[in-house]
Amino acid sequence: MHELVIAGKFVTEEGIFRGSVGIDDGKIRAISTGLLRGEEVLNLGEDLILPGLIDVHVHLRDFEEKHKETIESGTKAAIHGGITTVFDMPNTRPPIMDLKTFERREHTFRGRAYSDYAMGFLVSNNCEDAKMSGADFFKVFMGASTGGIYSKDFESDYSCAPGVVSVHAEDARTIQKRPERPPEAEIKAVERVLLAAEKLRKPLNICHVSTGGAIKAVTRSNLPWVSFEVTPHHLFLSRGDYERNGLLKVYPPLRGEDDIRTLWENFRRIPIIASDHAPHTIEDKKEGAAGIPGLETEVALLLDGVNRGLLSITDIVKKMHLNPIRVFGIRNKGFRLGADADFTVVDLKREWIVKPEEFYTKAKWSPWEGKRLRGKAVMTLLRGEVVMEEDEITGKPRGVRIDVR
Ligand SMILES: NC(=O)N[C@@H](CC(=O)O)C(=O)O
Numbered sequence: 129m130h131e132l133v134i135a136g137k138f139v140t141e142e143g144i145f146r147g148s149v150g151i152d153d154g155k156i157r158a159i160s161t162g163l164l165r166g167e168e169v170l171n172l173g174e175d176l177i178l179p180g181l182i183d184v185h186v187h188l189r190d191f192e193e194k195h196k197e198t199i200e201s202g203t204k205a206a207i208h209g210g211i212t213t214v215f216d217m218p219n220t221r222p223p224i225m226d227l228k229t230f231e232r233r234e235h236t237f238r239g240r241a242y243s244d245y246a247m248g249f250l251v252s253n254n255c256e257d258a259k260m261s262g263a264d265f266f267k268v269f270m271g272a273s274t275g276g277i278y279s280k281d282f283e284s285d286y287s288c289a290p291g292v293v294s295v296h297a298e299d300a301r302t303i304q305k306r307p308e309r310p311p312e313a314e315i316k317a318v319e320r321v322l323l324a325a326e327k328l329r330k331p332l333n334i335c336h337v338s339t340g341g342a343i344k345a346v347t348r349s350n351l352p353w354v355s356f357e358v359t360p361h362h363l364f365l366s367r368g369d370y371e372r373n374g375l376l377k378v379y380p381p382l383r384g385e386d387d388i389r390t391l392w393e394n395f396r397r398i399p400i401i402a403s404d405h406a407p408h409t410i411e412d413k414k415e416g417a418a419g420i421p422g423l424e425t426e427v428a429l430l431l432d433g434v435n436r437g438l439l440s441i442t443d444i445v446k447k448m449h450l451n452p453i454r455v456f457g458i459r460n461k462g463f464r465l466g467a468d469a470d471f472t473v474v475d476l477k478r479e480w481i482v483k484p485e486e487f488y489t490k491a492k493w494s495p496w497e498g499k500r501l502r503g504k505a506v507m508t509l510l511r512g513e514v515v516m517e518e519d520e521i522t523g524k525p526r527g528v529r530i531d532v533r
């Protein structure tokens with residue numbers, strides 16, 4: 129007899145099966161195609177039950193930028209959007225690039241996160257601190273983005289990081305000459321990344337790949353320790369959208385139809401989908417801040433894509449659960465016995481209109497404002513506890529740091 133049994137239609141990388149999962153102490157203890165017995169049974173009918181979705185690229189801000197987002201508002205937005213674990217990007221103010229600030233970040237998270245979280249460390253000529261930090265992943269900027277910090281010697285920073293490196297691949301010199309950041313800025317940086325990865329042979333994830341040239345270069349290099357992520361805004365929005373709405377300024381920039389077509393033509397080769405949730409106030413955006421909020425639309429946009437035949441529901445499990453766990457070595461997550469009982473429950477047929485005023489993020493604006501989407505996250509479970517149901521955040525912050533050791 130389990131504490132809790134969840135029954136319904138489970139989605140794995142192979143497909144959908146009707147069955148039930150037995151949960152005790154927040155962990156998956158039994159998986160069955162029949163109906164397990166539980167003190168409490170949560171029957172989820174026709175909704176689809178995905179393993180907890182993981183977003184490996186999220187800017188939670190907080191510290192001196194609480195007006196943009198806090199740990200609470202950002203992680204509430206995560207579980208509202210169906211995300212159970214977020215990777216906290218370290219280009220905060222102050223940036224997380226020394227031991228004292230890393231420890232301060234760790235305390236800032238305690239008891240305030242509504243989702244689980246991985247802690248990042250920004251590497252830029254600070255190798256000793258990076259090695260001593262114990263961070264869950266490491267961030268390197270090859271060119272400046274929000275916060276303005278970037279590596280003067282990418283190879284040395286990449287070589288120093290004692291764990292998986294996520295890299296912002298836009299070439300600094302090209303950006304200085306051509307601030308509009310054409311595809312060449314990304315392609316040049318990605319080619320440098322691949323040469324370094326070939327030499328150093330250590331795990332690396334290329335952030336927000338946006339161009340056909342970069343995705344072709346990565347897939348051609350075929351290095352098993354090199355992964356990459358693509359964002360929903362680079363899949364569903366274009367440079368034309370930015371020309372019509374200046375708020376859509378983002379680094380790397382939204383691209384032309386050719387690049388977008390190549391991303392979709394290579395969709396099955398994309399290991400990870402991540403939001404690059406980058407909240408700014410409307411005032412900051414009007415002053416040219418780069419970044420787009422994405423936590424509360426990313427899953428719904430992908431589900432809408434499933435309904436339009438652009439991708440399959442199993443793609444979402446592969447690119448937002450399985451591959452993030454594999455690439456970043458997450459030990460306590462996964463749809464298997466002994467792993468945390470995190471689940472993202474979606475209603476694939478739910479039609480709704482994007483209304484940013486109903487968002488939990490402080491960035492109450494969206495490129496998809498007013499758009500009708502088919503598909504929505506309707507319930508989020510974290511270690512067997514319902515933490516979001518029908519847009520309501522239920523209960524207190526339960527999020528804890530993931531285990532990548
Ligand atoms: N993507 C952006 O345009 N902005 C991000 C930084 C980054 O991911 O480069 C931010 O932190 O605002």
Ligand SMILES: [Zn+2]
Pocket residue numbers: 273296335336379380
């Ligand atoms: Zn970036």
Ligand SMILES: [Zn+2]
Pocket residue numbers: 185187217404405406
């Ligand atoms: Zn980012």
